[in-house]
Amino acid sequence: MAGINTHQNPFKTNWLVRLGSVVVAAYVIYAFSIMGVSMERIAIGMEHAERLLGRMFPPNFTRWELLLNDLLESLQIAIIASAAGIVISLFVGLFAARNMMPNVISIPARVVIAICRTFHPVIIAILFVKSVGFGALAGILTLIVASIGFIAKLFAEAIEEISLKQVEAIRATGASFISVILFAVLPQVFSRFIGFSTYQLDSNLRNSTMVGLVGAGGLGGTLFSAFQRFDYDFVTAILITIIALILLGEALSNLVRRVFA
Structure with a gap:
């Protein structure tokens, strides 16, 4: 029908929700920074994990009792x-x-x-x-x-x-x-x-x-x-x-x- 917009966005803009999302994202970034989480530590951890997995296989079932x-x-x-x-x-x-x-x-x-x-x-x-x-x-x-x-x-x-x-x-x-x-x-x-x-x-x-x-x-x-x-x-x-x-x-x-x- 004429005069009716059939392409309306079903998701109305809610600025309060957007503001809350920005605040949560900012806090996550801040928490990562003060906890010392970095890509360098992740890379070092992956190296340690690789060595650990190498020592874990094959499994030892000699003490099965x-x-x-x-x-x-x-x-x-x-x-x-x-x-x-x-x-x-x-x-x-x-x-x-x-x-x-x-x-x-x-x-x-x-x-x-x-x-x-x-x-x-x-x-x-x-x-x-x-x-x-x-x-x-x-x-x-x-x-x-x-x-x-x-x-x-x-x-x-x-x-x-x-x-x-x-x-x-x-x-x-x-x-x-x-x-x-x-x-x-x-x-x-x-x-x-x-x-x-x-x-x-x-x-x-x-x-x-x-x-x-x-x-x-x-x-x-x-x-x-x-x-x-x-x-x-x-x-x-x-x-x-x-x-x-x-x-x-x-x-x-x-x-x-x-x-x-």
Whole structure:
């Protein structure tokens, strides 16, 4: 039609957004300058990386028994921590749901979740290593805390999104609180909870190797020792073993999803 501009720019100019982009770009450049990041350092780093990779191959699997024992320990840490963390998260997440619990219960539960989510697993692992000593127990306790921080939060949010019609219908029959949870709440969030749990198991398999770097058991401790000895071909063997562990976790997650889908 005459008088209508059919070639208007759909992206209108927003000077505030442009100003913000310029400020962010300027800050990034400034941050690079004060942190000493330069192309010269990158080039030197690439040279060191080339020499490091040359010493890492071929991988050394002569100590395969040590690798197998550490792999089993990491797997055990992840599975035990995931199982315990999932069970605890069921109750903590339920207590944190504001549509099911009064504030006097939900607020402290949410504080617990927030505390569990505050610190990185490595920091928590250091605290547990200092508390209970080196070994798998510190790793298990660390990953239980990490599991609660993740699963309980998502579980509480899933419960808060349920339809209350089923809850009211079950309550109208005179059912107890436990019956309301079992027959009105859990059926609505069960599939999502399985998804949260399988993801956390996969995450714990990765973290079980990471917390070992500070003495919490598993492959991480062996990896740290190999780096200290400059035993880089053995480092490669450990890294390949960790990759195999993660792939195993992915296969277990897919299996659980198929079973409970």
